[in-house]
Amino acid sequence: MNRFIKIEEVFKILKSIKSVFVHIRSSLKLILMVIISAILIIGIISVFYKPTYAVTLNGEFIGYTNDKNELQKRINEQMKGIETENIAFVDIQVLPEYSLCFVKRDSVDSTEEIFEKVKNSGTTYYKYYAIMLKDEEKYYVSTKEEAESIIDTLKEKNSNNIKDISYTLIYDTAEKEFTEQDTIVTALYEKKPTYTYSASSSYTIASAKIELGIDLIKPVQSGYTITSRFGSRSSGMHTGLDIAAPNGTPIYAAASGTVVASGWSNTGYGYYIIISHGNGVQTLYGHCSALYVTEGQYVTQGEHIAAVGTTGNSTGYHLHLEIRINGTRVNPQYYLY
Ligand SMILES: [Zn+2]
Numbered sequence: 001m002n003r004f005i006k007i008e009e010v011f012k013i014l015k016s017i018k019s020v021f022v023h024i025r026s027s028l029k030l031i032l033m034v035i036i037s038a039i040l041i042i043g044i045i046s047v048f049y050k051p052t053y054a055v056t057l058n059g060e061f062i063g064y065t066n067d068k069n070e071l072q073k074r075i076n077e078q079m080k081g082i083e084t085e086n087i088a089f090v091d092i093q094v095l096p097e098y099s100l101c102f103v104k105r106d107s108v109d110s111t112e113e114i115f116e117k118v119k120n121s122g123t124t125y126y127k128y129y130a131i132m133l134k135d136e137e138k139y140y141v142s143t144k145e146e147a148e149s150i151i152d153t154l155k156e157k158n159s160n161n162i163k164d165i166s167y168t169l170i171y172d173t174a175e176k177e178f179t180e181q182d183t184i185v186t187a188l189y190e191k192k193p194t195y196t197y198s199a200s201s202s203y204t205i206a207s208a209k210i211e212l213g214i215d216l217i218k219p220v221q222s223g224y225t226i227t228s229r230f231g232s233r234s235s236g237m238h239t240g241l242d243i244a245a246p247n248g249t250p251i252y253a254a255a256s257g258t259v260v261a262s263g264w265s266n267t268g269y270g271y272y273i274i275i276s277h278g279n280g281v282q283t284l285y286g287h288c289s290a291l292y293v294t295e296g297q298y299v300t301q302g303e304h305i306a307a308v309g310t311t312g313n314s315t316g317y318h319l320h321l322e323i324r325i326n327g328t329r330v331n332p333q334y335y336l337y
Helices: 007-049 066-082 111-121 143-156 183-188
Strands: 049-057 058-064 087-089 099-105 123-133 136-141 163-174 227-228 232-235 236-238 241-244 250-252 257-265 270-278 281-291 304-308 318-325 327-328
Touching: 007 049, 007 087, 058 087, 066 087, 066 111, 123 143, 123 327, 136 143, 136 183, 143 183, 143 236, 183 318, 232 281, 257 281
Parallel strands: none
Antiparallel strands: 049 058, 049 099, 087 123, 123 136, 123 163, 227 241, 232 236, 241 318, 250 304, 257 270, 270 281, 281 304, 281 318, 318 327
16 A cells, blocks of 8 residues: 555546536536526416316316315305205205316406305205194294294283194295294284173173174064063163064074083073174073084074073073173164164
8 A cells, every 4th residue: 555645646536526516516506597497487377377276066167266175165064054044954966176277367266156056056955944823834934033932922922823833843945935023923813702601690781882893683583572671670680682482483693703602501591602703792692492503613694503492590482682792781772673
């Protein structure tokens, strides 16, 4: 081994080191050139183009979106349903596909249209509450709270048809028009008929004619004798009009209405019928020999309801006819005979 290195050798080594440096420098230059030109190209492209997502549905191009995540989020929400819009869910069979691409800067973002197209490609199921009368859907409301509130209000108002009113949750592809709570309550509310069943001895007597608001017909045909008129007697108060007629003579309903009593009276009327004509007006037919209608039955004016008899506190065949307004007896002869 040499004890020294020749000077030429040193130069040789130095030269080769230099050439390596030159080589590195030129490589660096090249890399730098590549980077700069890449930046330039991207710069030029990004002046005219932008990265965006092309959206396809069923293989068909439906638009570009700059915000894929937001769009997909909305679609997912739609599929889950939106409480405030009464959309239960949207049955979307095919989901859109996204592919990243460069489009010209002035290309329109059509996220909204894409959303509508995807939504319309599915079936929308709406959710709402139907207010039912018997088995019929009468009105629609948006929330369960509204439906319950309507039922509660009708209960508080003691609506006569409360047993027939309910609500039910409905899912349907058809959108329904909603009705205001107050409107529904007003439309469904049914006043309870004011029945006065009592044939009791406590009663009030009207001293003057009260308008009935309905026209009455004679329950037994004219030509029969009036044997006792309305008013005070030595025996007490006569609360009706007595019309004598042969046993079995037909008794007709003085006006249409609902039979609220039909049976035996313990207070002297014998077999009797009370018909309620609405607005608190009732007619009573006493001392009958036969009854042809039953409680709860609706009868029309002139319907054959009973036969003349002499049952109860009676001394001969006659009809005892009473007219009551909200429980107050009025003189039948203000209206008939
Ligand atoms: Zn009488």
